[in-house]
Amino acid sequence: MSPLYLVSDAVASALGGHDYEVETPVWPGGRRTRSHTARLDDVEADVGLLMTDLVPAPRLREATECLRTLDLPWLLLTGTPSGPLWGAVLDVGVQGIMPSSTGLADVVEALDRLLAGETLVNDQERTELVEEWHRSQSRKDGLVERVHSLTPRERTVLRMLYAGQGVGQISDALNVSEATVRSHVKSVLHKFRVNSQLDAVAVLGWLRDDPESLDWWESA
Structure with missing residues (x-):
């Protein structure tokens, strides 16, 4: 079939x-x-x-x-x-x-x-x-848990980073200071246990094709 x-x-x-x-x-x-x-x-x-x-x-x-x-x-x-x-x-x-x-x-x-x-x-x-499959799923479950630990504003910032927007653009769009945006980014990196915005975006990209993992994606 x-x-x-x-x-x-x-x-x-x-x-x-x-x-x-x-x-x-x-x-x-x-x-x-x-x-x-x-x-x-x-x-x-x-x-x-x-x-x-x-x-x-x-x-x-x-x-x-x-x-x-x-x-x-x-x-x-x-x-x-x-x-x-x-x-x-x-x-x-x-x-x-x-x-x-x-x-x-x-x-x-x-x-x-x-x-x-x-x-x-x-x-x-x-x-x-x-x-290998079970290890992959275990890693995914851990990443999903970290994604869902983000605050609504952190999710929004992450989504905008994923869309290719820089700190300045995010600051203008959300009407907040760049320092505030950088604070949100720093929190996302800490929760994802990664060292760069690129790594954080890569985590999201790895998960994004599974709507059950990221059920907030469209509404965040």
Whole structure:
């Protein structure tokens, strides 16, 4: 299955030509179509094929919802490079990961191997990637906690820094002195445990694609 229904339909048709009986359920949050009518929890299958990138954060959540809903050996085709995001999906059911560009014959061979009870990721690589994912999440949780410790005015100043505005511009826009702005910036750096405005902006950029982490972003 894939959030791109035309891709999903094309691959389903191709696998049908290799004696696979294919179901294409509705992607989480997606709309029903003529060929995508089944709910995930109504599907009965022996192996799963997931075709999606793992960014931005909402796409990763949708992918892991698929994996958690159907307890299957899953093969993931993705353009996302190896790293902690691979650990996220390996942690919840993926047994093989291949590039999105993988040819049909290789995909069929991989699915056959999964059906035979094989895993396509060795134990050491799986352990390292899953641990990398958990470390990443732990770091993120700490950063989110620091972001939410900011006062409303500190959040506003940080957002303006992220938008590329300097201290003087922020001072004019907020009708406060530059010394006051610098005081807010100093407090942000202290709470983020970083040494420069650039580092603080980088922290925000790292988190900003996840609306659940920064639910104040639009309203601050």
